[in-house]
Amino acid sequence: MGTRLPLPLSLRVPLIVAGLMVLMGVIASQLVVTSLVRSQERQLADLAQSEFATLSTTLAPLIQREDLWEMFDALDRATFQAGRFAPAAASLVDARGQVIVSTRPERHPIGSPGVALIAGAVPLEDLSYDNARELISVRQVVEYQGRPVAQLVIDFNASELAAERRRAWFWLIAGNTAATLILALAGYLLIRRVLAPIGRLSREMSRSGGASQTFPEAMIPRHDVELANLYDTYNAMIRAVEARGQTERRLAERERFVSLGRLAGTLAHEINNPLGGLLTAVDTLKRFPDRADVVGKSADILERGLKQMRDVARGALNVQRNSQAGTPLSAADFEDLHLLIRPEIERKAQRLHWQVAPDVADCGRLPAGPVRQVVLNLLLNAAAATGPGADLGLIAQRDAGGLRLTIWDSGPGLPDHLRPRLLSDAPVEPGDGLGLRLVRDLVQSMGGGIALGQTAAGQNAILIDLPLAEDGTGTDA
Missing domain, CATH: 3.30.450.20 (PAS domain)
Structure with a gap:
């Protein structure tokens, strides 16, 4: 056709x-x-x-x-x-x-x-x-x-x-043809002049580079009441969209801090656990300083506890550093994520399945900070959404287009009312799931895509595909 x-x-x-x-x-x-x-x-x-x-x-x-x-x-x-x-x-x-x-x-x-x-x-x-x-x-x-x-x-x-x-x-044909051409040309010029303000409004609404701007007062045709109302409505709509965007960014930032608070509480719990053993070892050293076997065992307890606390603190510090600096993604980032999420998983008596392919180390053209924040946010959401004893995990592997991340759990899946936050750019209302919109923004900033699916075993999963930048510098986060 x-x-x-x-x-x-x-x-x-x-x-x-x-x-x-x-x-x-x-x-x-x-x-x-x-x-x-x-x-x-x-x-x-x-x-x-x-x-x-x-x-x-x-x-x-x-x-x-x-x-x-x-x-x-x-x-x-x-x-x-x-x-x-x-x-x-x-x-x-x-x-x-x-x-x-x-x-x-x-x-x-x-x-x-x-x-x-x-x-x-x-x-x-x-x-x-x-x-x-x-x-x-x-x-x-x-x-x-x-x-x-x-x-x-x-x-x-x-x-x-x-x-x-x-x-x-x-003469009838000549006269009708001339009259038709003259009136058509006059109608074209008149309609073009009448529609000029609407054309400006349409071009502004269809702009692809950057956000649309409001029309200044000098450009609003006040002599035409209907067109002036249309321009005023458009300006009001642009201001409302800008205000909504600012509100969404503030709410997303708040959700980020909430997530960090949850993580900080988990880290505090993880650090507090070995402190009892460390204090006991110190007390033992004070009581039996002359017994070499007791001193050796207490020193071993102190070393293991301190190393555990060091690893937890180092992982949290790496997340903060990589979020602020454009550090390339490496296999160590996934090790840090595993270390950070494990205390929350153990606290809820859940089972974490971690599958990171060796070739993920070749994804250095992706920025580490946004990738870590996306994975950590989705894993924390999965842990919160599923009950005690549930299974959840991460599958990270290379494919022809770049890096594929699969975050899955054994729960019922992402609720319908939260899916638009993760899968569309539609405005979101205040409430739960603002971290999902932050995940979408980060994935889009890296040129990636998000979809819902299932693993080979049938668990509900969120699939994230991140393309590798061709210039070797990574995408802008």
């Missing part, structure tokens, strides 16, 4: 007007020509009746006397008349169907059959005009003292009438 070429409104309206003008012109032209034809036919009938009345009166006694020369002379004088509908030839056929006399003896000799001549002529009372003919053959019975004596056939020259009709058609 062929595609239709879209036409702007400023062109469609003049074309519609031009089409209506053409239609009206055709109808008006047909009415004018029809009126002209009727007028011409009335003139033809009047002229023909006058001509037949004169000749019939003249020829009737001549036919009675069989005076051929006088009959020929009368017919010949009639054909030499000038006018718009003058006789061009005339013939007289007797009651037996033979030609008595004709102004064209070479075509209709005296005594020749006149049946065809009569058959080719129309009766005077049925006279009409066909524009395709320049000669009209008309016949009428010639009577003498109330009885028919012959039939008179006259060929009238209608070339002037045909020329008049052609001139009428020419």
Whole structure:
């Protein structure tokens, strides 16, 4: 099927007007020509009746006397008349169907059959005009003292009438065409001027580079109340969108801090756990400083506890540093994420499945900070949404397009009312799930995509595809 070429409104309206003008012109032209034809036919009938009345009166006694020369002379004088509908030839056929006399003896000799001549002529009372003919053959019975004596056939020259009709058609077509073009051009210029403010508004609304801007007061057509209201409504809409965007950013930042608070609480719990053992070891050292075996065991407890606290603190510090600096993604980032999420998982008695492919280390063109924040946020959400004893995990692997991250859990999946926050750019209302919008913003900033799916085992999953930057510098976070 062929595609239709879209036409702007400023062109469609003049074309519609031009089409209506053409239609009206055709109808008006047909009415004018029809009126002209009727007028011409009335003139033809009047002229023909006058001509037949004169000749019939003249020829009737001549036919009675069989005076051929006088009959020929009368017919010949009639054909030499000038006018718009003058006789061009005339013939007289007797009651037996033979030609008595004709102004064209070479075509209709005296005594020749006149049946065809009569058959080719129309009766005077049925006279009409066909524009395709320049000669009209008309016949009428010639009577003498109330009885028919012959039939008179006259060929009238209608070339002037045909020329008049052609001139009428020419001027009608030329006039209608000129009027249509002039009015269409005037309509185009007028519509273009009227729609200019709407065109500016449409271009501003369809801008692809950067956010739309409000129109300054000087550009609002205050002389047109409806257009001014439209511009004011657009400006109000832009301000409302900007205000909503600022609110969303503040709420997303608040959610980020909430997530960090949750993480800080978990880290505090993870650090507090070994502190009891460390304090016990210190107390043992104080009580038995002279026993080498007790001192050695207490030193081992202190070393393990301190290393555990160091690892937790280092992981949190790496997350903060990588969020602020454009550090490339590496395998160590996933180790830090595993270390950070594990205390929350253990606190809820959940099972964490961690699958990071070795080739993920080749994804250094991706920024570490946004990737870590996305994974940590989704894992914390999964841990919060599923109950104790649930399974959740991360699958990180390379594919043809870049890095694929699969965050899955054994729960019922992402609720329907939260899906728009993660899968669309539609405005979100305050409430739960603002971290999901932050995840979407971070993934989009890296040129990636988000989808919902399932793992090979059938668990609900969130699939994130992150393309690798071609210039080797990573995408802008």
